[in-house]
Structure formats: C-alpha cells, structure tokens
Amino acid sequence: MSEPTFPIASLTVPVIAIDGPSASGKGTVAQLVAEKLGFHYLDSGALYRIVALATQQKNIAWDDALAVTECAKKLTIRFNNDQVYLQEGDVLKDISDEIRTEAMGKGASQVAVHASLRAALLDLQHSFRQAPGLVADGRDMGTVVFPNAQLKIFLTASTEVRATRRYQQLLAKNQPANFDNILLDLQERDARDKSRASAPLVMANDAILLETDNLGISEAVDIVLQNYQRKICK
Numbered sequence: 001m002s003e004p005t006f007p008i009a010s011l012t013v014p015v016i017a018i019d020g021p022s023a024s025g026k027g028t029v030a031q032l033v034a035e036k037l038g039f040h041y042l043d044s045g046a047l048y049r050i051v052a053l054a055t056q057q058k059n060i061a062w063d064d065a066l067a068v069t070e071c072a073k074k075l076t077i078r079f080n081n082d083q084v085y086l087q088e089g090d091v092l093k094d095i096s097d098e099i100r101t102e103a104m105g106k107g108a109s110q111v112a113v114h115a116s117l118r119a120a121l122l123d124l125q126h127s128f129r130q131a132p133g134l135v136a137d138g139r140d141m142g143t144v145v146f147p148n149a150q151l152k153i154f155l156t157a158s159t160e161v162r163a164t165r166r167y168q169q170l171l172a173k174n175q176p177a178n179f180d181n182i183l184l185d186l187q188e189r190d191a192r193d194k195s196r197a198s199a200p201l202v203m204a205n206d207a208i209l210l211e212t213d214n215l216g217i218s219e220a221v222d223i224v225l226q227n228y229q230r231k232i233c234k
C-alpha cells in the first residue's frame with residue numbers, strides 16, 4: 001500500500017463515522033456533512049473498488065485473498081477531492097469513473113471479505129484522521145476502523161428505496177440500468193457484507209440509527225449535524 005497521503009493520525013481529532021448498506025445515501029450525506037464542518041472526507045468503499053479494479057487489470061481472481069492483498073499493498077493511491085488516482089511509475093492515472101461502475105461495486109464487495117486485505121488498508125484509513133476532523137463513510141467505520149469516533153451514524157433504507165435510488169443515479173449518469181438486476185445485486189451485496197467473518201456490516205452499539213426511506217438528503221445532513229453539536233457540547 002502507498003505511503004499515507006497525510007501525516008500520522010491523532011486520536012484527539014474528531015471523527016464522524018457513517019456506516020450503512022449500499023445506496024443508503026451515506027456517501028452523499030457524509031460528503032455534505034464534511035463540507036459543512038470543513039472536515040476531511042474518507043470514502044472507504046472507494047479503496048475496495050480500487051483494489052477490485054487493480055486486481056482485475058492484473059488478472060488476479062477476487063477470491064484469491066493472498067494475491068489480492070499483495071497487489072493492494074503495492075498500490076499507490078492518491079485522492080484529490082472527488083477524484084481518485086493510481087500512480088503507475090511516473091504516471092498518475094485518473095480512475096474515478098472506472099471504479100464507480102456496478103461491476104466494480106460487485107468486485108469491491110468480493111475483495112472486501114478478505115481479512116488480510118482489510119488489515120492492509122487500516123493504516124491508510126487511519127491516516128485520513130486529520131485536523132480539524134474527519135467524516136468517514138463505509139461499513140465498518142464505527143465498529144473497526146474508528147471505534148472511538150465521537151459520533152457514529154448507521155444510515156439505512158429499505159432495499160426497494162435503495163434500489164430505486166441506485167437506478168436513478170445510473171440513469172442520471174447515462175449508464176445502463178435495469179431495476180430488477182439492481183435490486184438483486186443489492187440483496188446479494190447486503191448478504192455478503194452482513195455475513196462475512198471480517199468486519200461485517202453491523203450497527204455499532206453506540207451508533208444512532210437513521211432510517212432514510214422518508215428522509216431527504218438535507219434533512220439527514222441536518223440530523224447528523226445536530227447530533228454532532230449535541231455530542232461536542234456535552
């Protein structure tokens with residue numbers, strides 16, 4: 001894995017951990033919360049997507065834990081706002097669009113089952129904990145990566161609502177979209193994320209549950225911000 005982009009993380013820097021299943025809206029909510037607070041943002045799912053892409057390009061099978069982990073350790077990953085880059089020699093390759101496909105989402109959830117890979121990605125994720133604060137989104141932010149986060153949110157919605165959101169996102173990006181396939185894929189991914197032995201998708205004991213079936217993005221953002229204010233004013 002590449003050298004951390006940021007210097008050594010400090011445990012006193014506040015973290016807001018936002019976990020939840022695919023297409024629950026956590027990425028959008030987390031980014032907006034980070035923007036409002038002027039905090040850094042970690043999209044941990046992007047890391048698993050990058051590994052899925054890099055291993056596919058090297059013809060490494062996603063179920064080969066050892067080869068996937070070794071490949072990941074050699075990657076030099078760079079983030080710049082929304083853009084994601086892989087350094088290959090002197091060349092910085094923009095892979096932002098390539099990692100956002102449904103195929104890479106599926107691949108990410110397959111490589112993400114490997115405990116060795118998850119361990120290899122820990123230091124890089126911790127390195128995002130920089131002043132004035134971090135909003136981290138994923139599946140295990142509040143349970144494994146930042147267990148001492150100041151605020152933990154578990155953002156979820158029904159499978160149908162999430163499938164509809166993902167369907168509309170793909171249409172908006174002019175990407176091929178089939179509602180039934182998306183629904184099936186979400187169900188498969190949820191099952192894999194929840195049942196894996198290493199860092200499964202579970203709500204942390206001290207997390208706040210946010211059901212977003214009937215909640216707009218800005219309302220969800222406001223609730224997270226209010227809860228954060230409450231926590232830091234204690």
Ligand code: CDP
Pocket residue numbers: 021022023024044045046048049105108109110112137138139140141189193
């Ligand atoms: O966009 P979507 O929520 O579908 O996925 P993502 O957040 O980009 O993550 C892609 C996949 O990576 C997920 O389906 C998870 O299996 C895995 N992942 C994980 O295991 N742990 C994380 N902290 C983040 C993502």
